[in-house]
Amino acid sequence: MKKRDTLLEFSMTPLDKGESVSAYVSRSIDIIDKSGLEYKLNPMGTVVEGTWEEVLQVMTDCYKKMSSDCERISVHVKIDYRKGKTGRLGDKIKSIENKLGREIKK
Amino acid sequence: MKKRDTLLEFSMTPLDKGESVSAYVSRSIDIIDKSGLEYKLNPMGTVVEGTWEEVLQVMTDCYKKMSSDCERISVHVKIDYRKGKTGRLGDKIKSIENKLGREIKK
Amino acid sequence: MKKRDTLLEFSMTPLDKGESVSAYVSRSIDIIDKSGLEYKLNPMGTVVEGTWEEVLQVMTDCYKKMSSDCERISVHVKIDYRKGKTGRLGDKIKSIENKLGREIKK
Amino acid sequence: MKKRDTLLEFSMTPLDKGESVSAYVSRSIDIIDKSGLEYKLNPMGTVVEGTWEEVLQVMTDCYKKMSSDCERISVHVKIDYRKGKTGRLGDKIKSIENKLGREIKK
Numbered sequence: 032m033k034k035r036d037t038l039l040e041f042s043m044t045p046l047d048k049g050e051s052v053s054a055y056v057s058r059s060i061d062i063i064d065k066s067g068l069e070y071k072l073n074p075m076g077t078v079v080e081g082t083w084e085e086v087l088q089v090m091t092d093c094y095k096k097m098s099s100d101c102e103r104i105s106v107h108v109k110i111d112y113r114k115g116k117t118g119r120l121g122d123k124i125k126s127i128e129n130k131l132g133r134e135i136k137k
Numbered sequence: 138m139k140k141r142d143t144l145l146e147f148s149m150t151p152l153d154k155g156e157s158v159s160a161y162v163s164r165s166i167d168i169i170d171k172s173g174l175e176y177k178l179n180p181m182g183t184v185v186e187g188t189w190e191e192v193l194q195v196m197t198d199c200y201k202k203m204s205s206d207c208e209r210i211s212v213h214v215k216i217d218y219r220k221g222k223t224g225r226l227g228d229k230i231k232s233i234e235n236k237l238g239r240e241i242k243k
Numbered sequence: 244m245k246k247r248d249t250l251l252e253f254s255m256t257p258l259d260k261g262e263s264v265s266a267y268v269s270r271s272i273d274i275i276d277k278s279g280l281e282y283k284l285n286p287m288g289t290v291v292e293g294t295w296e297e298v299l300q301v302m303t304d305c306y307k308k309m310s311s312d313c314e315r316i317s318v319h320v321k322i323d324y325r326k327g328k329t330g331r332l333g334d335k336i337k338s339i340e341n342k343l344g345r346e347i348k349k
Numbered sequence: 350m351k352k353r354d355t356l357l358e359f360s361m362t363p364l365d366k367g368e369s370v371s372a373y374v375s376r377s378i379d380i381i382d383k384s385g386l387e388y389k390l391n392p393m394g395t396v397v398e399g400t401w402e403e404v405l406q407v408m409t410d411c412y413k414k415m416s417s418d419c420e421r422i423s424v425h426v427k428i429d430y431r432k433g434k435t436g437r438l439g440d441k442i443k444s445i446e447n448k449l450g451r452e453i454k455k
Contacts, residue, residue: 040181042215047368050219050421053229057236064241072243073179074229075146075215083306087299094295098324103368107215107425108320109148109181112310113156123159123180130163135170137178156259156315189412193405200401204430209262213319214426218416252393254427262431265441269448276453284455285391286441287358287427321360321393321425325368335371335392342375347382349390 035069035117039086041108042076043093045101055101059093066092069120076107080120083112141175141223145192147214148182149199151207161207165199172198175226182213186226189218247281247329251298253320254288255305257313267313271305278304281332288319292332295324353387353435357404359426360394361411363419373419377411384410387438394425398438401430 045055060077063070066089069080079086090108097104113119124137151161166183169176172195175186185192196214203210219225230243257267272289275282278301281292291298302320309316325331336349363373378395381388384407387398397404408426415422431437442455 038180040179044364044423046362046364046370050365052364053232053236057233060233060241061237064237070242071179072230072233072241073146073177074144074184074226075182075217078180083303087303091295091299094324098326102326104322104324105362105423106320106322106324108318108322109213110316110318110320111181112306112316112318114310114314120180124178126159127163127166127178130159131167131170135166135178136176150258150317152256152258152264153262158258189409193409197401197405200430204432208432210428210430211256211317212426212428212430214424214428216422216424216426218412218422218424220416220420250392252391265444265448269445272445272453273449276449282454283391284442284445284453285358285389286356286396286438287429288393290392319427323393332392336390338371339375339378339390342371343379343382347378347390348388 033082034115035081035085036113036115037083037086038078038080038111038119039090039108040076040078041090041106043090043097043104043106045097046103046105047101055097058096062092062096063089071120078120086110139188140221141187141191142219142221143189143192144184144186144217144225145196145214146182146184147196147212149196149203149210149212151203152209152211153207161203164202168198168202169195177226184226192216245294246327247293247297248325248327249295249298250290250292250323250331251302251320252288252290253302253318255309255316255318257309258315258317259313267309270308274304274308275301283332290332298322351400352433353399353403354431354433355401355404356396356398356429356437357408357426358394358396359408359424361415361422361424363415364421364423365419373415376414380410380414381407389438396438404428
């Protein structure tokens with residue numbers, strides 16, 4: 032079985048719906064939340080943890096929903112793949128806190 | 138006084154220090170933590186809230202430190218400016234949860 | 244047949260190979276060049292034009308090659324989807340030049 | 350004198366002006382074109398070459414213009430700093446072509 036060694040952060044925004052887009056973003060979060068993958072929402076995007084194929088699939092599911100009623104969509108994606116390493120959704124922040132010897136805001 | 142209506146998420150990574158870079162990232166987090174600005178760390182970057190000038194300055198401070206002993210640096214930045222709106226570091230996630238009618242992972 | 248209405252720009256960088264990575268980037272460009280899709284290389288990434296599925300597939304092909312001998316990979320992706328609009332790889336720049344009434348550097 | 354060893358690619362988009370934004374993007378390109386810095390436009394953004402301070406300044410100039418009549422602005426930035434290396438706006442692509450032994454689309 033393939034390891035969930037890929038973190039993908041993405042934000043997906045319609046450009047044709049005006050400046051308030053949270054109704055559209057909420058539908059994506061709902062899809063991610065029900066995907067079964069581990070994830071964390073932050074103020075600028077959502078980080079999903081899975082295999083390469085899994086994280087691209089959940090992003091594609093969000094795109095399919097959004098493109099059903101949006102004419103132009105902008106997506107920004109950051110991927111951090113580390114061969115064989117899992118559990119990094121929590122471990123990356125812990126590693127920073129260990130280095131600093133104190134807790135930081137998260 | 139200028140409003141803190143700018144959210145900036147960034148990650149700054151040396152390319153010449155091998156695959157484990159948390160020692161370098163920690164120094165940036167320390168600079169951000171001591172800047173006085175509100176921020177939130179996530180597994181893929183840090184979101185800082187301030188005026189346009191403030192958020193670029195803290196990123197520049199991190200660059201100055203990192204470039205003191207790193208030869209090549211890769212930076213990725215996402216900025217969300219919304220005129221006159223403050224407090225969005227927390228409000229953006231609350232807005233999504235309100236739309237969904239439930240809490241989500243963050 | 245699905246329209247090639249998706250532009251995807253990406254850069255894919257190994258973090259465990261030192262500061263000079265052009266040998267690894269070249270292999271990706273070779274894969275893109277042989278994919279049959281329209282593309283344009285720029286100093287910071289490659290823009291590929293296709294359907295949503297086509298552009299994600301060529302990026303996945305590059306990932307498969309790079310992950311065969313790299314331990315940690317960082318990928319940054321920007322997608323611009325515009326329903327039903329094709330030929331934008333060239334048209335977006337022309338549109339800017341038309342607006343300005345002169346040629347610009349590209 | 351500081352070396353122009355920083356490449357910055359950015360795209361800056363208003364979210365409150367509908368799906369066609371080239372009128373606003375054109376104003377940014379005009380600012381960049383008149384800045385005196387070397388740059389290259391591509392279909393997904395503009396790559397500017399300068400010192401760290403110069404490239405952030407031209408981006409800030411574009412932000413000031415855009416925020417004069419736009420309520421919400423989304424900016425995406427990629428920076429590649431390589432200590433003491435200049436002329437990379439052209440050299441990075443040549444390096445890829447040298448590795449491949451042929452010209453590619455740019």
